[in-house]
Amino acid sequence: MASGPGLGGRGTVPQRRACSSLPTKRGPILGRGEPGEAMQQLSAQPFEIGLATAKGPVRDRNEDASLAAHFFLAQADQQPLPVGLFIVADGMGGHGQGEQASSLACRLAAEHVIRHVYLPALADGPAVPINEVLEESIDIGHRAIVRRLAGAGTTLTVALVLGDDVHIAHVGDGRAYLGQPGHLRLLTQDHSVAERLLEVGQARVEDIASERRVLYKALGHGPGIRPDILHEDLEVGSYLLLCCDGLWGMLSDAEIAALVDVAPSPQMACRDLVAQAIARGGEDNVTVVLAARGWPWTARQDRAG
Amino acid sequence: MARHPEGTLPAGIVLQERYEILGVQGVGGMGAVYRARDLRFSSVTKIVAVKEMNNTAPDPRVRRISLQNFEREANILASLSHPAIPKIFDYFSEANRSYLILEFVEGQTLESLIEERKQPFNPEEVVEWGLQVCDVLAYLHGHEPPVIFRDLKPGNLMLRTDGRLMVIDFGIAKLFEHGQRGTMIGTEGYSPPEQYRGVAEPRGDLYALAATMHHMLSGRDPRLEPPFTFHERPIQLFNPNLPEALEAVVSKCLAYDLQERYASATEMGKALSAIFPSQFRSAGGLGPSQFTPAQDLKPRWTFRCEDEVRSSPRVADGVVYVGSYDTNLYALDAQNGSFLWKFPTQGGIVSRPCVDGDLALFGSEDANVYAVSRSAGRQVWACETGGRVRSSARVEYGHCFIGSDDGCLYAINVQFGRVAWVFQSAGPIRSTPLLVGEVIYLGSDDGYAYALEMGSGHVKWKYSTPRRLTSSPVADENLIILGSADGYLYALNAGAGWPVWRFRTRGPVLSSPVVEAGTVYVGSADGHLYAVEASTGRERWKYDTGAPVTSSPAIGEGMIYIGSNDEAVHAVDAKRGDRVWRYVTGGPIPSSPTVHEGTLYIGSTDHYVYALPA
Numbered sequence: 001m002a003s004g005p006g007l008g009g010r011g012t013v014p015q016r017r018a019c020s021s022l023p024t025k026r027g028p029i030l031g032r033g034e035p036g037e038a039m040q041q042l043s044a045q046p047f048e049i050g051l052a053t054a055k056g057p058v059r060d061r062n063e064d065a066s067l068a069a070h071f072f073l074a075q076a077d078q079q080p081l082p083v084g085l086f087i088v089a090d091g092m093g094g095h096g097q098g099e100q101a102s103s104l105a106c107r108l109a110a111e112h113v114i115r116h117v118y119l120p121a122l123a124d125g126p127a128v129p130i131n132e133v134l135e136e137s138i139d140i141g142h143r144a145i146v147r148r149l150a151g152a153g154t155t156l157t158v159a160l161v162l163g164d165d166v167h168i169a170h171v172g173d174g175r176a177y178l179g180q181p182g183h184l185r186l187l188t189q190d191h192s193v194a195e196r197l198l199e200v201g202q203a204r205v206e207d208i209a210s211e212r213r214v215l216y217k218a219l220g221h222g223p224g225i226r227p228d229i230l231h232e233d234l235e236v237g238s239y240l241l242l243c244c245d246g247l248w249g250m251l252s253d254a255e256i257a258a259l260v261d262v263a264p265s266p267q268m269a270c271r272d273l274v275a276q277a278i279a280r281g282g283e284d285n286v287t288v289v290l291a292a293r294g295w296p297w298t299a300r301q302d303r304a305g
Numbered sequence: 306m307a308r309h310p311e312g313t314l315p316a317g318i319v320l321q322e323r324y325e326i327l328g329v330q331g332v333g334g335m336g337a338v339y340r341a342r343d344l345r346f347s348s349v350t351k352i353v354a355v356k357e358m359n360n361t362a363p364d365p366r367v368r369r370i371s372l373q374n375f376e377r378e379a380n381i382l383a384s385l386s387h388p389a390i391p392k393i394f395d396y397f398s399e400a401n402r403s404y405l406i407l408e409f410v411e412g413q414t415l416e417s418l419i420e421e422r423k424q425p426f427n428p429e430e431v432v433e434w435g436l437q438v439c440d441v442l443a444y445l446h447g448h449e450p451p452v453i454f455r456d457l458k459p460g461n462l463m464l465r466t467d468g469r470l471m472v473i474d475f476g477i478a479k480l481f482e483h484g485q486r487g488t489m490i491g492t493e494g495y496s497p498p499e500q501y502r503g504v505a506e507p508r509g510d511l512y513a514l515a516a517t518m519h520h521m522l523s524g525r526d527p528r529l530e531p532p533f534t535f536h537e538r539p540i541q542l543f544n545p546n547l548p549e550a551l552e553a554v555v556s557k558c559l560a561y562d563l564q565e566r567y568a569s570a571t572e573m574g575k576a577l578s579a580i581f582p583s584q585f586r587s588a589g590g591l592g593p594s595q596f597t598p599a600q601d602l603k604p605r606w607t608f609r610c611e612d613e614v615r616s617s618p619r620v621a622d623g624v625v626y627v628g629s630y631d632t633n634l635y636a637l638d639a640q641n642g643s644f645l646w647k648f649p650t651q652g653g654i655v656s657r658p659c660v661d662g663d664l665a666l667f668g669s670e671d672a673n674v675y676a677v678s679r680s681a682g683r684q685v686w687a688c689e690t691g692g693r694v695r696s697s698a699r700v701e702y703g704h705c706f707i708g709s710d711d712g713c714l715y716a717i718n719v720q721f722g723r724v725a726w727v728f729q730s731a732g733p734i735r736s737t738p739l740l741v742g743e744v745i746y747l748g749s750d751d752g753y754a755y756a757l758e759m760g761s762g763h764v765k766w767k768y769s770t771p772r773r774l775t776s777s778p779v780a781d782e783n784l785i786i787l788g789s790a791d792g793y794l795y796a797l798n799a800g801a802g803w804p805v806w807r808f809r810t811r812g813p814v815l816s817s818p819v820v821e822a823g824t825v826y827v828g829s830a831d832g833h834l835y836a837v838e839a840s841t842g843r844e845r846w847k848y849d850t851g852a853p854v855t856s857s858p859a860i861g862e863g864m865i866y867i868g869s870n871d872e873a874v875h876a877v878d879a880k881r882g883d884r885v886w887r888y889v890t891g892g893p894i895p896s897s898p899t900v901h902e903g904t905l906y907i908g909s910t911d912h913y914v915y916a917l918p919a
Contacts, residue, residue: 125802125803129795129805129806130798131805132806132807162798164783165798194501196498196532200498202498214501222529223529224526224529230840
């Protein structure tokens with residue numbers, strides 16, 4: 001399908017006076033993909049997810065909680081809109097309270113986002129700004145933990161995918177990465193005292209092993225909570241990876257990227273990542289969630305096929 | 306023993322056959338603090354505080370160490386005697402719990418006071434309290450062996466009804482928390498960096514005191530910020546009346562490196578007491594308000610129209626184009642303000658003219674959209690709408706897009722002045738359309754933000770707000786940002802129209818936002834110019850002009866310019882939100898400035914157009 005004159009993709013401003021008539025053909029409304037390739041079939045832009053979690057050999061319990069959900073919204077002549085919700089939480093606190101805290105925070109956040117973003121998305125569109133829904137989704141968990149599980153806490157990283165956009169709310173030292181083959185970029189900041197000490201020159205890397213897990217921000221802690229809010233593009237051919245420190249504490253970013261790049265599917269990538277973290281000693285619970293848009297898995301399968 | 310569901314002791318329980326629990330004062334991580342009556346004093350009511358340590362560690366060794374620490378700490382407390390430290394009367398253990406019996410202090414912690422006031426405290430007040438704490442710290446640090454408080458924070462400072470401060474909670478509970486495995490939640494935002502290396506040092510208490518003072522003076526809770534970031538929030542940003550000397554004392558104590566802080570609490574106390582010389586202390590209202598509207602800024606030129614200039618200037622090819630309520634569009638020499646030509650219409654001109662080739666395009670309150678030859682100052686065409694035109698034109702694809710009070714957005718062929726299509730909304734369109742790629746974004750006074758297909762005017766999406774949208778949208782990344790008369794600034798997903806964030810001001814936002822380097826700037830009728838992070842909608846700073854703002858900001862080098870109803874043009878530092886200069890005209894300024902090659906052009910309701918050195 002050829003583009004008409006002056007019909008660039010979104011964001012490209014056509015040359016003024018390149019034509020004196022208004023563009024009449026409808027371009028794609030969502031998606032930054034090539035308008036010429038608007039085949040508008042799911043198979044053109046698959047959205048695949050993986051999730052794996054393990055207790056590991058050292059810990060008695062798995063205090064991580066996680067969630068991955070997605071669907072497509074295809075209507076009229078628009079490209080199918082991928083919609084997804086991905087959550088990783090890592091609880092802390094004795095007597096099994098850690099796992100209760102992470103599970104509670106994960107479920108409450110999911111419920112809130114589904115109620116205030118997804119369900120309205122099927123009607124008139126959300127009325128409350130997405131950032132506010134995300135902030136509330138974390139605050140609800142925070143208050144529930146303070147009320148029901150005093151002394152316990154949890155990290156919480158919530159990622160919401162809407163078309164080309166990913167919105168992230170983050171508290172603690174779980175991480176969100178954005179990756180493409182050969183490239184992995186850390187999006188989130190660890191809310192750990194150790195990182196801050198390093199930043200202000202009051203600690204050396206070798207000093208902080210034991211300080212690594214002291215968080216200055218976590219659900220269940222403090223008078224209130226203000227998550228970091230991020231907004232990124234999730235383009236076709238890239239993937240979003242959420243994990244707890246049980247993964248990034250055991251594997252370097254380069255190792256994570258390398259494993260993802262060669263995995264046959266997002267689910268296999270998650271399994272390989274967890275297995276590798278455990279093979280390294282698996283001192284903590286390991287959880288990883290991966291959401292990929294298209295490449296490289298499709299390309300690889302095509303080649304295999 | 307019967308216990309409450311939360312594990313606290315119910316009223317009426319008697320400990321050691323002597324202390325009758327009357328009620329819970331507070332609950333902490335390791336147990337509660339109770340108000341109790343000492344029954345040994347039968348003829349008078351002697352009230353004591355009972356502090357409970359819940360020793361529940363599963364490991365018996367940890368339990369034993371915890372108990373030893375508790376007893377050691379109780380013994381230290383028993384050796385202290387200072388009016389600002391509660392007396393200890395007794396300690397004992399009962400049923401896995403340990404108890405301290407302490408002097409009961411009637412009052413309110415600074416933490417609850419901060420919550421109550423919700424605004425920065427007076428410098429005089431905070432200095433007075435700081436001096437009192439320095440005095441206790443000097444006593445503790447000079448004790449043999451020295452006592453390091455380690456956990457100074459507003460929650461541990463009790464303001465008694467007589468105005469004296471008491472230091473409460475000697476960090477005993479903290480000792481119980483060691484020995485945990487795995488992830489812990491640490492820091493309350495007031496602790497010094499070296500404490501995380503296990504260094505407990507007198508100068509750490511000075512850091513915590515300064516952190517507490519910073520919180521009270523700035524109103525910014527350090528528990529909600531990353532640790533050790535006080536220097537990123539200078540108090541003067543939030544509390545302009547703060548003496549610089551106080552900022553300096555607080556900042557010195559907050560140095561990462563303890564060698565850079567004051568050597569002792571006594572030294573810090575000396576520095577604090579020098580800030581307000583005693584004869585002026587507690588005089589009240591001492592705050593320096595030496596604000597002078599230094600009007601040393603000289604306009605490069607001014608030009609007088611016959612009526613108010615609400616229109617915003619446009620500069621192109623050395624010429625300033627601006628409309629006036631006197632119904633004329635003026636062309637003025639940008640260098641010296643000399644008159645080139647004027648074009649009369651039948652109504653006031655309030656929008657910003659648009660320039661395309663030789664044409665100047667603009668609307669008038671006479672309901673027409675005009676295209677005027679810039680070289681000749683003569684009409685090329687006029688296109689009639691059904692209402693006053695207050696929207697400003699945008700040109701793309703050889704078409705002019707402009708709104709009208711008749712509720713329509715018009716797409717008009719620039720060459721011939723023919724209407725290509727019309728989009729009808731349910732309220733006047735005064736917002737100026739934004740064109741990105743092939744999509745037109747605009748607001749309408751019907752409360753909707755619309756995204757239209759450029760070719761057809763068909764609605765791609767719309768988003769409803771409760772009040773009129775007069776503000777013109779701006780794009781940043783994948784967001785469309787515009788203000789609403791409901792007081793919010795909205796950011797909508799450009800593709801789908803879903804709201805991503807909204808930022809609340811306290812007055813209608815009729816001003817149109819501008820974006821630069823990830824920051825949105827916008828004015829509000831609440832009198833402020835706001836700087837908001839574009840991706841999150843979080844406030845970076847606000848600047849008070851003193852009167853409602855409907856003017857839209859303009860960006861210069863590191864500066865933001867805006868007009869206000871206080872009759873002045875304001876130049877504000879883009880990073881910090883500080884005033885750089887302020888130029889007073891003879892009337893309110895709804896006109897929006899334009900900055901071009903070092904000169905700022907703006908109109909005022911005093912009938913003048915001003916060219917000011919930016």
